Amino acid sequence: MTHSELNNFRAVLQVKHAEAARALGKREGLAIERTPDALDEVQFAAARELSTRNLERESGLLREVRDALGRIADGCYGVCLQCEEEISQKRLKAVPWATLCIACQEQSDRNRQPEVEYHERFLRDAA
Numbered sequence: 001m002t003h004s005e006l007n008n009f010r011a012v013l014q015v016k017h018a019e020a021a022r023a024l025g026k027r028e029g030l031a032i033e034r035t036p037d038a039l040d041e042v043q044f045a046a047a048r049e050l051s052t053r054n055l056e057r058e059s060g061l062l063r064e065v066r067d068a069l070g071r072i073a074d075g076c077y078g079v080c081l082q083c084e085e086e087i088s089q090k091r092l093k094a095v096p097w098a099t100l101c102i103a104c105q106e107q108s109d110r111n112r113q114p115e116v117e118y119h120e121r122f123l124r125d126a127a
Helices: 003-024 038-074 089-094 102-126
Strands: none
Touching: 003 038
16 A cells, blocks of 8 residues: 555544544433423433434444554554455445455354344344
8 A cells, every 4th residue: 555545544534533523522412301291201212322322333433443543553554454465445445444354344244143133133022
């Protein structure tokens, strides 16, 4: 990867870092609002849950972006953490914080599929 390409990825990651950090600052959806109407209580609880999940997602993204910036600083950006092969430019342009090449990511996703199906079945049975 050329120095210019690396600088482009660094710039993209820094912008994404700033966006995620700003999103984490928005916590007004977490306020607990009380109302005598039970339906309103349920709606407020659902909105809080959605806000919490969004914050968790943004927090995870922020962590991944910081890690990618760290890999740039360490000189190992763009290398798959599993097979140590180079991650394609096309993949890095789509997901600049990617840690795995396409093949390793697909394998990781296949390994996680039974776990996801178990959790979905558990949640469906609990409802």
